[in-house]
Structure formats: structure tokens, C-alpha cells
Amino acid sequence: MTSIPDRRQAFELVEQAMAQGARQAKACELLGISARTYQRWTRKGGIVPDGRPEASRPAPANRLSEAERAHIVEVCNRPEYANLPPCQIVPALADQGEYLASESTFYRILREAGQANRRGRAQPPRRRAKPKSYCATGPNQVWSWDITYLASTIRGAFYRLYLVLDIYSRKIVGWEVHERESAAHAAELIRKACLAEKVTRPGLVLHADNGSPMKGATLMATLQQLGVVPSFSRPSVSNDNPYSESLFRTLKYTPTWPQKPFESLNAARQWVHEFVSWYNGSHRHSALKFVTPNERHEGRDTVLLAKRKAVYETARKRHPERWSGPTRNWEPVVEVWLNPDCPQALAGPENERIAA
Template sequence: MSAQELLAVTRKEEIPFQVLLASLSRSRATAYRALKPIVLTETDSQKCSRAAHPRALSPAEVAEVAKVLNSEKFVDKAPQAIFNVLLDQGVFICSVRTMYRILDAQGAVAERRQVARSRSFRAPELLATGPNQVWSWDISKLRAHSKWTYFYLYVVMDIFSRKIVGWAVYLQETGTLAEAVISKAAKEEKIKPGQLTIHSDRGGPMRSKTLSELFSDLSISKSFSRPHVSNDNPFSESMFKTIKYMPTFPDRFGTVQEARNFMSKFVKWYNEEHRHSGLEYYTPDDIHTGSHVEKKRNRDSVLAEAYLRNPIRFVNGTPSASLAPEAVWINKPKMEEQAKTC
């Protein structure tokens, strides 16, 4: 859609032009330039043309340098090498940088070696507006009884409610064990085909064939973090930090059963009692079951009664309890933020 067409839309719908551009991720400068193009007269063009710099090579000299660079003797050599070979022969034709500029103008500057190219990965963008739409899962090491010995903690959580929907502690880190944890969680939460997206990092168990087959069987969409970007899986990272910063979390676990006993108590406390700051101090179970709606009404009722008893203490009128988030993102698109600020 051209800038003129966008302008017509803003007039018809009464939308500010800048807001429309932001929602479409269009550059304001480009749009305004298209609306008022600069027309150069012949005199203006003459003023804009620059005289050749006194240190610049003449066209004849440029042609001579290009001939040397493309000669059979130097065609496969780097400009720096050519420059020094010519110096050893008592010849100076131009600087190394000028050689590069001449070659670049001819499209002759490129990487010719067979080198590995890094793949570019797009940041995952996931939105949850209710429970059991997006899960995040990961595996973390728990230090065991002796040095360099670990137990492996598997945790699956719902990013909307922050509820831990599945967990286990094993002696190994494998895709088969991960499949068992996620399969059990999906069964307990009664996940329907096409309902769920599961996000994780790119570890071996996460990309295992066993887990991929489970996702295919249950019609679960899978999402992965970008390589070496821990911020792409923030909910799992935050969960493990919460676990390991608990006052009762031991430095080491003597047995795998000891680790399981600890996690069993933690999960019950976290899901049913923990007042989560990101949930406006409702518990994960409150959000997951929807009981936070009734609890908000109760909070509002208590605040309203407090206001009626002492209205002078509430300078902004009748207070109300905070609402729990209606949407939770992993990597919220920047376009949304731009439209919000306009």
C-alpha cells in the first residue's frame, strides 16, 4: 500500500497517520518523503555534482590498476599481497584501500573460501491468553552426594498460570524420560489435539526423535529458543532460580528419592500457596482454575468496605484489586510496543 493510500485510510477511519505507520512497521521518514518527493531542477543537479578530489585517481589510472589486479599474475592474490609484491619490484600504483574500492566497484570482492556460515534463527514469539495454550519446559542439574555427580530435574510449566503441570527427578537426561514426563502431564491436563505449543531450548532431549514422535501423535506444536539465548526461555529459567533459592534447598541431595521428596513438597507449595508477583499475588492454581476471578471480587469487596469506613484515607476514590495478566508473551513483538506508545 502506497503512502497516498495510507493517508486516505487515515482520513476515512480517523486514525492518526503516525499510529497507522507504527502498526504496519512502516518508516515515517519514508512515508513522508513519498508524500512530498524532492524534485531537482537542472541547476540543483549541477550544484549537487561534486568535483573530483585532487587525490583521486583519474579514469585512466583506475583502468590501469584494474588491469594489474585482474592480470593472470595477481588475479588470485589479496590486495595487501599485491601491494607488497609491487613494492618489492619498485612499483607503487595506489594504496591497498583504493585497490579494494576498485575491485568492489567491479563486484570482485567476495569470500571465496569454503567457510561455515552461521544460520540465523528468528526469535520465537509465543502468546498465551489462557491456561494450557503454551508450556515451557527444561532440565536442570541437582548436585548429588559426591563431586561431579548429578540428578536431573525435569520441570514442565504453563506460562500463563505459572503452574507446574509436570515434573520428575531422574538419574539421566534423555529424550525418553522427557517423553514420559510430558506425556503424563498432557494426559492429566486433558490436552486436546492442536491445543498446545511446547517451548524449550535446543538441548539433545528437547530435539530427540522420541519427543518429536510424541508431539506428532498428540498434535502438539513445538517451539525452540535461539542457540545460546537463555532469554528465549525465561519462564523455565525463572522457575529453576526460584527452586534453588528456596531457604530449604540443600547444597547436595544424598539420594534421588531425597530430591523427589523435596520437589514434591515444593510443587505443592508453589502451585497452591505461592503468591506470585507476576500474577498480581494470586497463586498459580488460582489462575489455572479460574478461581482468581472470584478472589478478585472478594478483594474488591474488602477494599470497598475499607473505603466506606474511612473515605478520607483514599485520595483516589474507591480502590480496586489488581487484575491478573490477560496475556503472557515469550518475546513480545516490537510492533506491539510501538503501536502502544504512539
């Protein structure tokens, strides 16, 4: 529905256009309304308000009577139906040779009577808030970690791979393979990773999902001792931990991924060791302008990307006719966000940018 001020503004614009020689239909078309709508708005010599909210409409011919509606509410409140939803009440009545109304009508009448509630002990679904956004502008500011399964030769038995990733450089800063999930294993891994990366000042953010090892008391106490800030995904929302999920995809689709299950725990650890060495030292990451995680983590990517830019500029000067536009953008990525909000909200207080 269009408000009176909007109708008045449209009237003034159309009148102004018509005074300058425009046709009414064309002027209305530019405003997204028809000439008939404009004529209906301006009948009786003024701007007419929308009459639809106050319109008197006849009751539908198939409308249930008040007695029938009351009977449906009474049936739903009987002891044998009190804990059942309409989708079960209607078939149960049909089995007894009785049909009162459709399921949607049952729901609508119960809703109007204030009785459209969850039946039994069921709780209404809750909307969980999105995790806090973090922005990393340097290494060892925001880490992401998770656990994935590695198949063993015993059907149904798996080894657990713990991986910790720096989202700024994509470097794997810590990993371990164990036979079970444990908060104690996770705590020891985070402690070793902090020692290896020389993380001494508090403020490092560690993001994970909601698994029991991620929220275990042993790990929480270790994070508090190390001054690490825990961050968690929403339940069953894998998109909240995208960096770890993407790393697991790379790990399990690399050409060297074994075609058969790992024969032993040591075999799994040996393979992961080789993968981490390749990933950190040789894998040119597409999100990092194709530099390796080690180069990015150690700050050598800026010089490498500047050299690439110079090579491209030289090639363009040598054969300018082969270039229809600017050379490829080799500027380094400055900010890496974890669970960013919309661009308008990135500067809000609920988001945090971590200084380098």
C-alpha cells in the same frame, strides 16, 4: 533530503503564516527548518530541488588511483591470499615490507569489485525468524519446558531437572530428575503431564529451546500421538523461552535452595518435590496479581481478586483522605502471550490466539 512536494507544502505553510503577520524565522522554526534553508529552497522565484545527488565534487586528494585499486584486487586474488580476509592480508604484506592500504580500504575495494564474500567454507550469518506467537486464555493451552542442571557431589557431574510449566497459570504441571538428558525421558514426562492434566483434545502447544532432547525423534513421535503442537526458540536466544528461564531463576534463588550439592539422585528428587509443592500451592506469583499457580489453574483467582478489590474499596470509603487515586487494580490477567510481537502485529495471521 527533502522532496519537492514536502518543500512545496512547507513553502505554502510559511507563506500562509507570514500573510497572517508571523515572522518568517518563527514560521520556519515551527517546521523544524531555518530561515536560511527556506530562502535556499525558494530562490530563483520557485521551489528549487535538492542538488546534492547531482553535485559535482572533486575527488579526494588521498584517493587511490585505478592502477592501485586494481593492484589490491590482484593481490587479494593471489593463491596465497585467496582464502584470507583483509585483516590477515594487510599484516602479511607488512611482514614482507609492503603496505598498499588500510584494512577498511581493502574491504571497500573488494566490495566495489563484488568480491567481498565469505572466504573458505564460512557461511554468511543467517537471520532466523522469530518464533510464532501464541496467546493463552486458559490453562492447558500453552506449555513451556526446559532442562536445568542440579549440582552433585562429584565435580563436573550434574543431575538434570526436567520442568514443564503452564504459561497461563504458571503451574508446574510436570517434573522429573534424571542423571542424563534424553528425548525418551522427556517423552515420558510429557505423556505423564498430559494424563495428570487430563489433556485429551489436540491443540496444546509445547514450547522449548533447540536442545537435542527437545527435538529428539522419540519426543516428536510422542507429541504427534498426543496431538501436541511443538514450538521452538531460535538457536541461542534464551529470551524466546522466558517462562522456563524465569522459573529456573526462582528455583535457584529461593531461600530453601541447598547451600551444598545434592548428595544423591533421591535427595535431588525430594528437594524438587518440596519446591514444586510450595511453588504451586503457596507461592503468590507477581505476574498473576499475587495468587498461587494452583488458584489460577483451577479458576479460583477471580473470586479471590474480587474479594481483595472489595476490601480495598471498603478501606477507601472508611478513610478517603488517605487515597489520592483509584484503588489497586485487582482485575485478573486475561491473556498471557508467548513471544508476542509489537501491538500492531498481535492481530496478524502469524500470531495465534488459543480459545479457552
